[in-house]
Amino acid sequence: MASSSSSSQAARAVPNLAFRRLRGQRSPGEFAAAVRKAARQIxxxxxxxxxYIGRVEAGEIRCPNYAYERVFLHMFPGLALADLGFTAREQVRGGRGGRGRPPEPDSACLRPCDSPTSSSSPASPNSPFDSNIDEVSDVLRRAFMTSGPATVAAASLGLGLGLVPAQRRVGDAEVNAVEEAVRRIRLLDDRHGADGLYQRAAQPLRAAYALLDAGLTARRSTADRLHAGAGELAISVGWLAHDSGRFDDARSHYAEALATARVAGDEALEAHAFCNTSFLARDAGRHREAVRSAQAGQQAARRLASPRLLSLLSLREAGGWAGLGDRSGCEKSLARAHAYFDRGAAEADPEWMSFFGEPELEALQAQCWAALGEWPRAARHARRAAALQDRRFTRNLALYRAELAADLARGGFPDEAAEAGHQVLDLLDGVQSSRIQSMLSDTASVLAPERGRGEVGSFLDRHAEAVR
Structure with missing residues (x-):
């Protein structure tokens, strides 16, 4: 039954000729770069x-998600989605019932979303993740359950892990599902933090590596994409473990991604794995390892033509030097990071680096100066990071404000620290991140002797209630 559903779905895909005409003489890569540039403008x-452009033009994506919709309408003012060759979202999602509540913004149409499916796990009205996770569940269930080489895992977020018999070789559908799982995990983490996602995200990771282990890809290009997708998925799941305080699990996932990169000869994946390994090492207090990992990542990234990637890796190195108390090493790395950053974005910038803009640049500098004990300087950078951050990316906004609160508290500005702490608490209803909660608890401990100050006492009481 699953196979026939997949076949009928493929048969319904109609090439999007209107979108193809709008691309004009530009290559898909050039047009994708124009899309990313337009996104930054708004x-x-x-x-x-x-x-992605190829999938749209092939009709595989019948309607864009909300983020892409805003970008496309900005690129082509005066045109509606129908003018761009897309189907109205209401039509595409018409068969989706029984979800308990509608999905949150930006959660629609990851893949062709015209196949109604139902979840075996009812949505919980208390969880901010469930409607989004249902979306990911449908994507992965369709891809993994309708293909499956011998004993491949059929996984989805929020659903169980099963086995399906061999039917055909691994192809684009399976690889697309792995790649989309990575994108969805990153988006959900941006919105809500890691704690509510980690256990569920581990299931598609096991499925992706089961596909690799089966070794039944039809083409070398498919195998390369599958290796890259599985490695990126390992890093994404590793980050969820990292952000939720499971450092040993994170280290294992990052090592798995690095091994995958080495097997596939994928320098971009290798650089990403080293970047996250450096970040984890710094958080775990292994500062020398943080420096070495960041330097290894820079070595892997040198041929990738992405100054922004080298900038981020230089910032990771700076964080390691700061943890070692080496101000000179930190400043040299920061100067290099700024020089790379100022070269601007490039078409070769990895997809996963969409988070790395000026707010993150400021936040990572704040962390460096905090590690060196320069609290006012750290607070200036953290304040700028919070001011620049897009308000829709709640998790990062909460993180930057938590950093600001910590720096102000240690810098001798208790009232301002309490005010920033209140702002973090305002965001924590929708964010589940052990990392942020731990930072806020540390700030509360620093501020405890100042309880007699009105704003500080209010924050401490509110924080204690939130912890309870």
């Missing part, structure tokens, strides 16, 4: 590449 973040 403060949007999309992970657009040539494959």
């Amino acid at each position: 403060g949007e973040q999309v992970s657009c590449d040539a494959r």
